[in-house]
Amino acid sequence: MKVPIEWLNEFVVIDIEPEDLAKRLTMRGLEVEGLEKFAPRFTGVIAGTITRIDAHPNADNLSVCSIDTGREELTVVCGASNISVNDRVPLATVGAALGQDFVVGKRKVRGIESFGMLCSEKELGLTDDHSGIFTLPDAITPGSDLANLPIAHDTVLDVSVPPNRGDCLSVFGIAREVASILRQKAKLPNFTLQTYGDGRVEDELDLAIHDTKACPRYVLKLIKGISLAPSPFWMRRRITRSGMRPINNIVDVTNYVMLELGQPLHAFDFDRLTDSRIEVKVAQGSSNFRTLDSIDRPLETGDILICDGSGPVAVAGIMGGENSEITGATKNMALESAYFNPFSIRATARRLGIRSEASLRFEKGIDIDNVGYAAERAMYLMHELAGGTVVKGQREIFEKTEPRTIYITYSNINGLLGTHISHDAVTRALRSIDLHITKEDENGFLVSVPNFRHDIGETADIIEEISRVHGFEHIPDTSPVAVLKPQKLTQKERFLSLIKEYCLGTGFYEIINFSFFSIKDIENFLIPGDDERSRYVPIMNPISRDWGVMRTMMMPSVLRCMAYNLNRGAKNLRFFEKGKVFFQESAGGISERTMLCFAITGRQKEYSWKEKHSDYDFFDIKGAIEGLVERLGVSCQVEAATEPFLDHGRSADIMIDGIKAGWAGAIRDDILQLYEIEQTIYCAELRFDIILEKGNLTLQYKPIPRYPQSTRDFSFYADDRVPIAILVEKIKGISPLIVSVGIFDMFRKEMRSVSMRVVFQSYEDTLTDERINALQEQIIGELTKIDGISLRA
Amino acid sequence: MDISGLKEKIDSEISRIANIEDLKRVKVSILGRKGLFADYIDQLKTLDKELRRDAGKAINEIKSWADVRLGELEKHFNDIERQKREQDSLIDITMPGTTPVFGKKHPITLTLEEIIRIFASLGFAVAEGPDIETEFYNFESLNIPSDHPARDMQDTFYIRPGVVLRTHTSPVQIRTMEAQLPPVKIIAPGSVYRCDNDISHTPMFHQVEGLMVDKNVRFSDLKGILSIFIHEMFGPDTPLRFRPSYFPFTEPSAEVDIGCVICRGEGCRVCKDTGWLEILGSGMVHPQVFRNVGYDQEEITGFAFGMGVERIAMIKFGIDDIRQFYYNDIRFLSQF
Incomplete structure (x- = not known):
């Protein structure tokens, strides 16, 4: 709501600076968002009286006027038709400046010398009216500088009226509030209607x-x-x-x-x-x-x-x-x-x-x-x-309505505000905004609410009015009187905080995407109709089709974000996002699920003068997931990939306790093309709810062994049909003395050859060579029993 | 037995030592099992007790002196040797170091965590609610009636009639109060949604809601708690003011402004020449909200507040386009 102070002044005497008024209105809850100052955008414009108008000898629509400026008589050529003799008009004299860059000069107009120009309201920056010459009130004496007249000056307040204060959507409404601030009484315009x-x-x-x-x-x-x-x-x-x-x-x-x-x-x-x-x-x-x-x-x-x-x-x-x-x-x-x-x-x-x-x-x-x-x-x-x-x-x-009345006690007021406002101050504050006390007892009083205050309906509304008029700045800052209670992190918060810590330590940048994506994303990812991820929740009034439905998986948005960066010169990216996905359930229900998404592309470092970095592969994303779940006290297994959007040569389903908790691997290159990505992206999505359920953050110390450990290395030929994980599990199962089995080499020369390092450790004594040799024989015996496995000499 | 000249003899041998090899040889010839001293010690055995004692003492003195001399020399040659090795393997220390890889949190997360940390230290627990809400929780229960302007389709994403993407985190207030009796002291961080997309609006953004309900919670307590928050978040000298405002679910309602961090209150483009920046909305819980959740509004009072996380992050980090948060440009993310 724009309020010219000049207008406001008709109802209440504004005897403070506009800036001060703006500040005080703001602190009353009527925020002044801007002050527009109108100052003369001209110089050298004076009032003059038209003493004579003659037709221009050489032009039909021009006239030649004589203007009396009180000091001299000037000839001015004018094109407007709304002028007549004795009009008081604004005359821009020779040298006058109008607006930013127009200077009035003495010039010949069709053969007649013109000593200035008569101005429209628009030319003086007063209104948008350019239909004719601005006719001044007769009260303005000829010769007076228009820049000094009040009409050329004003400040307009831009008041942001809160939605509940319809009573302030008028100059008089604002004046009522200003009157309360300035301890005056706003006066309605006085007139007599003649009939x-x-x-x-x-x-x-x-x-x-x-x-x-x-x-x-x-x-x-x-x-x-x-x-x-x-x-x-x-x-x-x-x-x-x-x-x-x-x-x-x-x-x-x-x-x-x-x-x-x-x-x-x-x-x-x-x-x-x-x-x-x-x-x-x-x-x-x-x-x-x-x-x-x-x-x-x-x-x-x-x-x-x-x-x-x-x-x-x-x-x-x-x-x-x-x-x-x-x-x-x-x-x-x-x-x-x-x-x-x-x-x-x-x-x-x-x-x-x-x-x-x-x-x-x-x-x-x-x-x-x-x-x-x-x-x-x-x-x-x-x-x-x-x-x-x-x-x-x-x-x-x-159909008359009685004004509402509300009963309120002093303890209501000071109890809610945390103040000690006196009876007198309360009465004064209310009266200043036309809320009148009609009845009073020792505890409180009855207030009558004028019909223009639609926002006041109960005690709290009255207290709000008192606090506003009293001034928030006069209400103290206090500490709540409350019982101290420690606030523990929930299990979810602890897990999420560990996950973020892990991601930071392992070089992942956190990203945050909108919770919506496009139906097109579901199609691009080849999600079949019976998959839960095709049960999207649509938005009735989306901003665009690209953000038309709630996302059912994280990867498409993460992929778009990778494309955005790759298109801008990035080559190596490690991103993770924690976010929600949404599913339409039967009977109109909607479920929300928190997911974790990881995506890597390129290599760890673009180059290094010290060592060579190789491009990321499946094992980098798998390792990231394994490391994460281990940090949370869970172990995961991999199974053959079932996701339609993955390259099944280098992807897997991630299982936790036999439940599919997510997937990891490379996105099919034909799908990458749809997102205009030309380099391989390895990524994974994990269900946070399963990790939260299966995870265990309990920390329990295990004594450090007092006896030395021994290692033995083994090399086997392994047929491609035999997953290496089976060999590892087999060895681990042979004896509790086998504490770790690692793969330190794998190559292919006609047959696949794999080398493993086994660590033996006893908590009771030092293992003798004889015992280790016996275990070694057992390992070789057990493994070579498997079809497709033979010992490499 | 004559030991005169022994010291001089040893001294001249040691003086001729030119390198570590010489040293090793001389050391053997003097201190070795078949060396000079071994010879003298053998001879001592032939002397009678009195003489043996005096000569033994003199020889020992010379021997320890030789020990020290040779030791010093050995150290000297070792030093030379090591310095040579070091010179031979001299690296260019100005070559770049090998930085371990590490990731970064999104600035929204950094800001959210800071807000949560401050309120957790003041005893507020974290509560959550769904992103997809019913109109009842998002509007009606918060005293926003069905004809309220906030419920225009222009502002709110609808899933279907009656179901919306929450436009604020305030529904968590209602869900929490429905689930427990006072006292309640929670903050609720989360994503919220509004139909807007320009330099200062994104269709999804983040808010943190706060609620404290108990017997005798006062407006002055709201001022106290939020002042602590602002001073923790923006520094102890940050000017702030509470300004009357309007929210349907609080009364009285207050907007909290901080002194503009860009112009320090002088007036600039960012604060629209007011010298102040709006930081959060707050107020005393509206009695109607208490009635809606079945709390006795005669008995208990409370305050609530809500703030935009992106806005705070923009002010803290000097970010001028809110959409930057959601482009996830690595050149942006790596700055935090």
Whole structure:
């Protein structure tokens, strides 16, 4: 809401600097988001009087004017047609600067020397009006520098009005708050409405309301014989600076009064109202109605309609109809000032997609007690601006509401705020914002809430008002009085913190992606229809199709992120992400699951002068996963890959206790192409819920053996059909004295050859060569029994 | 037995030592089993007791003197030897070192962890809720009625009528209060969603919600706790202010601003010339919210607050485009 301080000053005396006012309003909860300062954007412009206008001898649409500046008489050539002798006008003298880079010079216009130029409002940066020369009020003496006049200066406050403070959507509403800050009382504009003639509105217009819940108050007034014209400068300037556009005197007055008092108004062409009657109805059923912007609007049950004898003439509070709008031919005008049910207006405005200044105010709730006053104010201004005669009386229906009262105790107030605000201070604070104490006892009091405060309904609302007026800065900072209770990390938090620690230590960069992806991603990854990952949860109103559904797997977003980096010159990446995936369950249910995703590409380092780094392979991603789950007290096994999107030559399913907990491996290169990736990506996805369930973070010390350990190396030929893991398991199973089995070499020369190092360790004594030799023989014996395994000599 | 001249003889031999080989040879010839001293010691046996004692003493003195001399020389030659070895294997210490690989946390995580750490130290426990929420938990229970502007399709992602992507972490307040009796002292970090995508909005972002409910929790306590938080997070000298605001689920409601970290309150583009930056929203829990979860609003009070993690991270790290968090550009991630 834009509020010119010059306008505000009509209702309350602003005797502080605009910056200070802005700060104090902000601290009252009416945040001033900006101060727009209007200073003269010109120099060398003075007031002058036109003493003579002659036609230009060489140009039809130019005239030659003599301007009396009080000191001299200057000749000026002018192209505008709205000037006449004796007008007071702004004269930009030779050397005057207008705006940033225009300097007025003495120049010949079609053979006649012009000593300056007459200016429009726009040329002076006052309004957007460029239709003619700005006519100054006669009160401005010729010769006075326009830059020194108050009209050239102003500050406009840009106030962010909270959604519950509809009462502040007007200059007067803001003035009420300012008055409370400055310990004044805001004054409504003073005027006397002149009416003429014997006729009464009651004789000329009928009014009926079918539903007083939808419309508890409606006032109709009538003015006859008006003439449409542009509004005077002062009104256009206020309207412009408040962020609206001036149109003509009738429309401008309705907007002006809305900005001034917060009451939206609507003007009907009286002569176009069939049967001279207005009925307020609530629509039953659907129909179409053409609004004044020539669009056919669908009406539905519940919309509040303003009708004449033949049908709708306006959608209440939102927009008038083409059939009754004010036109250049309008002579007689009926004015509506009303209160409509905020919820109905909001529902209709929302459905029609119209958010006007009027509907905005009706939605927030206007001051029902102000409806009549606003109508009078508008009639007065219309008469002033458009002439005509105001018809006596009015049509009105008013279903009065009693002001609410709320009982509150002093201990309520100070107990909730943690303050010691005195009775007097409470009373003063409330009175300053028109909340009056009607009854009092030793514990508390009864407050009466004015009808314009729709936001105040219970004790807490009153306390909020007191705290606001008292000032948050005067409320102390305290420590809560509470029982101390240690807060333990949950198991989940402990696991996640260990996982992140592990990832950091192993060179993974954490990434965070949006929780949505595209159906296309599911297709790209060849997820079959019976897989849970095809049961995506769609978003009704997504930002784009790329983010159209909730993700059911992490990898597509991680892949996109890798592509993003690879396209920007990165070659080696190690990423991990912890995030949620979402599944549609039967009967409308939705499940959420936390996942861990890892992806590596390239090599650990691009180069090193010291050692050669080889490209990542399957065992790098497998090792990362193995290391992680081991850190969390779980061991995992691998099984043949079943994921459709993986290269089955170098991928695996990850199993924990026989349950599939995820997968690891290389993404198929035809899928990588879909994401415009040309290098191999090794990645893995793990279910965090399974790790959390199976994991064990208990730490238990095991004594360090006091006896030395021995090692023996073995080399076997192993057929490709025999997984090496089986050999390792076999050896481990032979004796508890075998504490570790490692693979230290593998090569292929006709047959696959694998070399293993076995470590023997006893906790009871030093193992003799004889015992180790016996175990060695047992290992060779057991392994060579397997089909496809033979000892390498 | 004549030991005169022995010392001089040894001295001249030692003086001729030119390298470690000489030293080894001379050492053997003097101190060896068949060396000079062995000879003299043999001769001692032939002397009578009195003489033997005096001569023995004199020989021993010379022997220890020779020991020390030879020892010093050995050390000298070893030093030369080692220095030569070191010179021979001299490396260019200015070549780059081998850095161990290490990863980095996302700046959102860093910021979240810091927020959680501060509130955990003040006794707040971490609570969680689902990302996909019902309108009831996301709106109604929080006193946001069905015709409230916040419920426009423009702001909220709908899954289907009645089900939304949570627009804030506040539903966790309700879920927690429904599940337990007061006192409640929680923070709820998590992802939230709104239909927006520009330089200052992403469709998903992160919030941390806080809630403290007990007997006699006061607005002044809210101010106290949040002041501690701000000073921990942004430094003890950070100016801050509590400003009246409006949220449907708190009353009174307060917006918390900190002095602009860019211009130090002078006014700049980032703070829109106000000198202040909005950091978090807060307030006393609205009585209607208590009624909605079945708490006795006559008996207990509480405060709640919520903050945007990205916003805090942007202010702390000087990031000017919120979308940077979600491009996951390695050149961005590696800076934290």
